Amino acid sequence: MESTEGTPNLTPILDMVFQLITFFMLVINFKSASMDLTLRLPVVGSARPVDHQGEVDLLVLNINDKGDLNVYGIKKNIEEYIAGEAMTSRLTARRKGAKIEPGDELPTTVVIRADRSTPFYLLNRVILACQQNGFRNFALKAMNKEQS
Amino acid sequence: MSRLRKKRAHGDVELNLAAMLDMAFQLLTFFILTFKPAPVEGQVNLRLPPPAPIQSANATKDLGSDTSTNELPKGVKTLTITIFPNERGDLAALGIGEAPVSSLAALESKLKTIFSDPSNPFDQVILQVGKSLRYDELMRVVEVCTRQTLPDGHPLSKLSLVELPDGSK
Numbered sequence: 001m002e003s004t005e006g007t008p009n010l011t012p013i014l015d016m017v018f019q020l021i022t023f024f025m026l027v028i029n030f031k032s033a034s035m036d037l038t039l040r041l042p043v044v045g046s047a048r049p050v051d052h053q054g055e056v057d058l059l060v061l062n063i064n065d066k067g068d069l070n071v072y073g074i075k076k077n078i079e080e081y082i083a084g085e086a087m088t089s090r091l092t093a094r095r096k097g098a099k100i101e102p103g104d105e106l107p108t109t110v111v112i113r114a115d116r117s118t119p120f121y122l123l124n125r126v127i128l129a130c131q132q133n134g135f136r137n138f139a140l141k142a143m144n145k146e147q148s
Numbered sequence: 149m150s151r152l153r154k155k156r157a158h159g160d161v162e163l164n165l166a167a168m169l170d171m172a173f174q175l176l177t178f179f180i181l182t183f184k185p186a187p188v189e190g191q192v193n194l195r196l197p198p199p200a201p202i203q204s205a206n207a208t209k210d211l212g213s214d215t216s217t218n219e220l221p222k223g224v225k226t227l228t229i230t231i232f233p234n235e236r237g238d239l240a241a242l243g244i245g246e247a248p249v250s251s252l253a254a255l256e257s258k259l260k261t262i263f264s265d266p267s268n269p270f271d272q273v274i275l276q277v278g279k280s281l282r283y284d285e286l287m288r289v290v291e292v293c294t295r296q297t298l299p300d301g302h303p304l305s306k307l308s309l310v311e312l313p314d315g316s317k
């Protein structure tokens with residue numbers, strides 16, 4: 001028994017594991033945590049992916065077919081949440097040197113991720129709340145082809 | 149040099165890689181479990197200002213009251229597109245202004261005609277939408293609108309959404 005004892009060389013396996021870790025670290029995207037992936041987005045052929053490179057402030061709103069607003073999986077009161085985000089956007093813009101008074105247009109883009117079967121009156125409630133708080137720029141999320 | 153070599157040979161240190169490998173495997177497990185590739189989503193960028201009140205072109209008193217400018221008051225040049233849904237929330241009927249439009253293709257060709265005329269500088273385009281219209285059906289109309297090019301060469305991206313009152317579905 002003693003003559004066959006040996007120590008395995010762990011260096012190659014460690015190398016391989018580190019390579020895998022590097023791969024996953026590079027491809028992981030924590031932004032997707034803000035997206036409710038249970039929503040079925042509408043299919044719009046002309047919808048194109050846009051990468052803002054982090055230069056544009058985004059407010060992502062997930063709206064399900066019942067008109068509920070979900071933020072990181074938690075249901076929020078639409079009016080209160082949007083008013084709070086508007087205040088944050090205003091303060092952020094002021095910190096960057098912009099002169100924004102209450103009622104002025106906000107620089108943040110509202111990203112609407114709504115379920116395809118959401119009735120318009122529920123969606124419009126969210127859009128109206130955004131407009132009342134000064135948001136004017138919207139990005140309506142859609143798939144450009146049907147997912148299997 | 150020889151003395152240095154001797155020292156190294158005597159104090160040979162073997163690194164125990166097992167602990168490091170354990171930690172690396174834990175990290176790898178974390179990344180594998182949290183890895184959820186997000187689908188590539190597209191988007192339609194729009195400017196959605198609240199609709200300005202529509203003024204009637206026949207309201208001559210209001211229109212002529214300001215003699216300091218030759219410009220038409222805002223709201224006079226408004227293009228309204230009306231979208232009526234059926235009971236299931238599908239697109240049932242369309243209209244531009246007072247005129248009915250038979251299909252989305254007809255809407256597109258009418259809009260092309262309207263926006264190719266430089267004498268039609270609309271202040272705003274309003275989509276009047278029935279309450280029960282589904283979001284995917286609305287997006288079909290929005291897509292047609294955003295495909296249009298304004299006389300100044302820019303794509304149409306400024307729309308206002310208005311909910312049709314009860315009774316109009």
